[in-house]
Amino acid sequence: MNRRNFFSGAALTAVAAASVSKVAMAALPEPVQRETPDTAPPLQPASGRPYNPVVTLNGWSCPWRMNNGVKEFHLVAEPVVREIAPGMKAHLWGYNGQSPGPTIEVVEGDRVRIFVTNRLPEHTTIHWHGQRLPNGMDGVGGLNQPQIPVGKTFVYEFVARRPGTFMYHPHADEMTQMAMGMMGFWVTHPKAKHPLISEVQRDFCFLLNAFDIEPGSATPKINTMLDFNLWTWNSRAFPGIDTLNVRLGDRVRIRVGNLTMTNHPIHLHGHEFVVTGSDGGPWPMAARAPEVTTDVAVGQMRQVEFVADEEGDWAFHCHKSHHTMNPMGHAVPTMIGVDHRGLVQKLQKLVPDYMVMGERGMADMGEMEMPLPENTLPMMTGTGPYGPVEMGGMFSMLKVRRTQKAGDYSDPGWFQQPAGTQAYEWTGEPPAAPRAAAPDSGQGAVEVKAVKPTSHDTHH
Numbered sequence: 001m002n003r004r005n006f007f008s009g010a011a012l013t014a015v016a017a018a019s020v021s022k023v024a025m026a027a028l029p030e031p032v033q034r035e036t037p038d039t040a041p042p043l044q045p046a047s048g049r050p051y052n053p054v055v056t057l058n059g060w061s062c063p064w065r066m067n068n069g070v071k072e073f074h075l076v077a078e079p080v081v082r083e084i085a086p087g088m089k090a091h092l093w094g095y096n097g098q099s100p101g102p103t104i105e106v107v108e109g110d111r112v113r114i115f116v117t118n119r120l121p122e123h124t125t126i127h128w129h130g131q132r133l134p135n136g137m138d139g140v141g142g143l144n145q146p147q148i149p150v151g152k153t154f155v156y157e158f159v160a161r162r163p164g165t166f167m168y169h170p171h172a173d174e175m176t177q178m179a180m181g182m183m184g185f186w187v188t189h190p191k192a193k194h195p196l197i198s199e200v201q202r203d204f205c206f207l208l209n210a211f212d213i214e215p216g217s218a219t220p221k222i223n224t225m226l227d228f229n230l231w232t233w234n235s236r237a238f239p240g241i242d243t244l245n246v247r248l249g250d251r252v253r254i255r256v257g258n259l260t261m262t263n264h265p266i267h268l269h270g271h272e273f274v275v276t277g278s279d280g281g282p283w284p285m286a287a288r289a290p291e292v293t294t295d296v297a298v299g300q301m302r303q304v305e306f307v308a309d310e311e312g313d314w315a316f317h318c319h320k321s322h323h324t325m326n327p328m329g330h331a332v333p334t335m336i337g338v339d340h341r342g343l344v345q346k347l348q349k350l351v352p353d354y355m356v357m358g359e360r361g362m363a364d365m366g367e368m369e370m371p372l373p374e375n376t377l378p379m380m381t382g383t384g385p386y387g388p389v390e391m392g393g394m395f396s397m398l399k400v401r402r403t404q405k406a407g408d409y410s411d412p413g414w415f416q417q418p419a420g421t422q423a424y425e426w427t428g429e430p431p432a433a434p435r436a437a438a439p440d441s442g443q444g445a446v447e448v449k450a451v452k453p454t455s456h457d458t459h460h
Ligand SMILES: [Cu+2]
Pocket: 231, 263, 264, 265, 318, 319, 320, 323, 394
């Protein structure tokens, strides 16, 4: 290379570098897509004020671009395929490749600019639930802004004024778009030590959502109002929901938002927690009380905190028992106490595979995992170290381990219970107490007079 070329080349490079960055900054930030439904490690902030990032269960946080002091995000509303749990994929709508979309994490006082591109087959908007913002940024289509037409990109911009736990979702054809899975979490971290916001070692977040997908199909029924059959956390059902893995002694915060059409009493085993705040902000100390279950009503958010000081695998779930079940839990007649014995041989002549189920309860179904149509989940499933867990839907576990490293979110496997600390079978003399028995067992049966309801009511 001669001298002349060298100079012109260098000059060209310099010009190119300057113009590239200017052009790039004027262009849309690259939308970050995600392929897997796994829980991503916390996204440590690469620019802007420092904070302690959250972990989104079976999700991730959205990287941003800093542009002249403004945090720029790019959300793409689009059809996605989401694995609800191994064995079932759903055709949903979401953001950036998944439902829910990525969690947005910012710091109190940040100016935030969000580009929203609409790749859905219909118009959309985004409402920033719980934020203080100019009225024209609130995202109610028709009220605060024109709808975002198909193929267009709109820009939202506001200052994240108060720290807390928030979410985002469309405010356009809402029943369809939320039933299809469009939603995401938002966390605004405090800019400095806050008297009502404690520092924690683990900070988890997820949204409660629900779908109505017929066994064997993949697309939610969007006109369902109450009778959903898939109860999910971040569009995942047990055993597809990752466990919350923490170190013994960690202070843990769990943030939950409810975008279903019913309430969910969220229950933790082995520990008491304190509800420390909601989408309204951190709660005053005088309003806090120990609980083991907190109800999260429709459109509400709650954050709970506790010190994980009991080792083990602790169930963590919605306390509505039909919400810890997967599809096919409906329309199954109650068979407890019904004696099938005469009937079975007759039925097996017609249907050789016929099995009696339900006369002793439904636990058989947890064990049998009967053949299912393609693309659905067993009603009661999951296997623990001691057998079937018989759960589904909104169920996971808090795994507390002495040996878990700080910042390690990997699953430590099943808890090894110390000898002598597990419930055990009594092998002494059986008790002599009389009790209810089957009518033909020769023992006296306890008779119960039942009053049947006159109408079939719903179970929500
Ligand atoms: Cu529930």
